[in-house]
Amino acid sequence: MMPMNxxxxxxxxxxxxxLEIGELSFFxxxxxxxxxxxxxxxxxxxxxxxxxxxxxxxxxxxxxxxxGLVFTLQSRPTLQxxxxxxxxxxxxxxxxxxxxxxxxxxxxxxxxxxxxxxAELGSMRVxxxxxxxxxxxxxxxxxxxxxxxMATTFMLPxxxxxxxxxxxxxxxxxxxxxxxxxxLLYFNQVFNALEFGDLMPATIKTFFFGFAIGLVGCFKGYxxxxxxxxxxVAANSAVVFTSMLLFxxxxxxxxxxxxxxxx
Amino acid sequence: xxxxxxxxxxxIEIKDLRKSxxxxxxLNGFHMELNEGENLVIMGKSGSGKSVMIKCLIGLxxxxxxxxxxxxxxxxxxxxxxxDELRTEIGFLFQGxxxxxxxxxxxxxxxxxxxxTKKFGVLKDxxxxxxxALESVGLxxxxxxxxxxxxxxxxxxxxxxxxxxxxxxxxLYDEPTTGLDPITAKEILILMKSIQDKYNTSAIxxxxxxxxxRVISNRMILLVDGINYAxxxxxxxxxxxxxxxxxxxx
Numbered sequence: 146m147m148p149m150n151x152x153x154x155x156x157x158x159x160x161x162x163x164l165e166i167g168e169l170s171f172f173x174x175x176x177x178x179x180x181x182x183x184x185x186x187x188x189x190x191x192x193x194x195x196x197x198x199x200x201x202x203x204x205x206x207x208x209x210x211x212x213g214l215v216f217t218l219q220s221r222p223t224l225q226x227x228x229x230x231x232x233x234x235x236x237x238x239x240x241x242x243x244x245x246x247x248x249x250x251x252x253x254x255x256x257x258x259x260x261x262x263x264a265e266l267g268s269m270r271v272x273x274x275x276x277x278x279x280x281x282x283x284x285x286x287x288x289x290x291x292x293x294x295m296a297t298t299f300m301l302p303x304x305x306x307x308x309x310x311x312x313x314x315x316x317x318x319x320x321x322x323x324x325x326x327x328x329l330l331y332f333n334q335v336f337n338a339l340e341f342g343d344l345m346p347a348t349i350k351t352f353f354f355g356f357a358i359g360l361v362g363c364f365k366g367y368x369x370x371x372x373x374x375x376x377x378v379a380a381n382s383a384v385v386f387t388s389m390l391l392f393x394x395x396x397x398x399x400x401x402x403x404x405x406x407x408x
Numbered sequence: 409x410x411x412x413x414x415x416x417x418x419x420i421e422i423k424d425l426r427k428s429x430x431x432x433x434x435l436n437g438f439h440m441e442l443n444e445g446e447n448l449v450i451m452g453k454s455g456s457g458k459s460v461m462i463k464c465l466i467g468l469x470x471x472x473x474x475x476x477x478x479x480x481x482x483x484x485x486x487x488x489x490x491x492d493e494l495r496t497e498i499g500f501l502f503q504g505x506x507x508x509x510x511x512x513x514x515x516x517x518x519x520x521x522x523x524x525t526k527k528f529g530v531l532k533d534x535x536x537x538x539x540x541a542l543e544s545v546g547l548x549x550x551x552x553x554x555x556x557x558x559x560x561x562x563x564x565x566x567x568x569x570x571x572x573x574x575x576x577x578x579x580l581y582d583e584p585t586t587g588l589d590p591i592t593a594k595e596i597l598i599l600m601k602s603i604q605d606k607y608n609t610s611a612i613x614x615x616x617x618x619x620x621x622r623v624i625s626n627r628m629i630l631l632v633d634g635i636n637y638a639x640x641x642x643x644x645x646x647x648x649x650x651x652x653x654x655x656x657x658x
Contacts, residue, residue, distance in 0.1 A: 282524060
């Protein structure tokens with residue numbers, strides 16, 4: 146029989162998880178409310194887009210390239226065994242465009258951008274910079290949170306496209322070296338294998354991924370607890386919570402896609 | 409003692425202010441009035457509720473009960489927009505300066521300025537106002553520096569310039585001299601006095617620095633356990649026989 150204090154602990158953890166989900170929902174609702182209010186902080190939005198895109202570009206490129214390369218190298222012997230190596234470009238393109246590209250890029254951005262937002266806003270909270278904005282009669286939520294969530298939502302699909310392209314290029318390099326396949330032939334097969342039903346749902350879900358990264362990062366940072374330890378916790382929990390949320394969104398996205406496109 | 413003579417027209421009135429965090433009762437019926445042109449020093453030990461009171465006053469914290477009236481407006485009844493407009497009349501100098509560390513000194517000063525078009529109109533060139541505020545604190549040369557490049561005293565001065573740029577009628581100082589060396593602390597006090605003379609502001613100064621209270625105060629309130637324990641001028645309070653009061657002046 147399970148001891149009572151273990152049951153109590155599990156209940157407490159579950160209760161705090163539900164509370165956090167509730168607070169996050171209120172935070173998201175506030176984001177939508179504030180998004181339509183004036184003034185529009187367009188300059189800050191562009192600055193955030195540039196920072197997020199520019200800072201993540203190299204990481205996304207390197208990861209995408211290695212994923213494409215390794216994925217092709219690992220799959221090749223199995224396909225060769227069945228004499229289906231000519232299916233390699235189709236298989237790689239569908240896997241990368243539908244699933245691997247979006248989720249890997251989103252996870253990298255959760256680590257890179259989500260933790261960065263959590264730490265930045267957390268440190269602003271701890272050093273009373275957010276309070277200073279508030280008392281000067283400006284709306285810190287609009288300036289700091291709305292712009293960042295919008296920027297992640299807008300930039301993640303672009304980063305995913307970029308990451309996908311690099312991953313496919315990595316895969317092509319392996320095929321070129323091992324199978325002497327030309328660039329034109331490889332990418333011809335890649336695009337022949339792709340359909341609207343592969344590209345569209347994958348693109349739509351990246352907007353949700355981006356939104357989740359910005360939302361959780363901002364939520365954790367904005368309500369960061371006092372002290373430098375609080376900043377560390379905010380950055381860390383932003384990554385953990387976002388990563389979990391990304392898989393949940395992905396799971397839902399696959400179900401919804403299945404309804405419309407019959408996977 | 410400050411040179412500006414206060415009149416008896418209250419611009420801030422706090423009545424029966426109470427605030428608790430769980431079982432921790434921080435404010436237990438605090439009350440005060442700030443008159444126009446007056447420098448009111450509120451002294452108390454750490455954790456006596458000074459900062460909580462000032463945060464309730466500016467609307468950063470919501471009190472459990474009691475009323476706060478600033479320039480005839482009841483804080484609790486104001487809409488977000490009305491509160492933001494009122495906040496342009498109240499400057500707040502944070503203990504840690506709270507400069508925006510991703511912005512230059514100029515951007516720090518421009519930030520509130522560009523967002524209050526109702527008070528200042530749409531400003532195409534903010535340079536004259538920025539420079540005037542920086543000259544008031546003697547740091548015009550620091551306009552393009554980042555906060556990380558400034559010393560503690562310079563940060564405090566820039567924060568003061570950022571407070572002044574909105575041309576407030578009231579300035580709230582939260583521990584203005586804490587963490588500064590005695591010479592810089594004295595410079596900040598002289599600056600606070602000169603600002604009051606130049607802009608005719610009223611001020612609430614939260615401190616536990618007796619020298620600061622002696623130099624700047626017109627009147628003082630000693631805050632003990634969330635209530636007004638003693639009230640009077642620096643000279644009056646320093647002569648009190650009560651050991652709790654004397655503890656502040658030793």
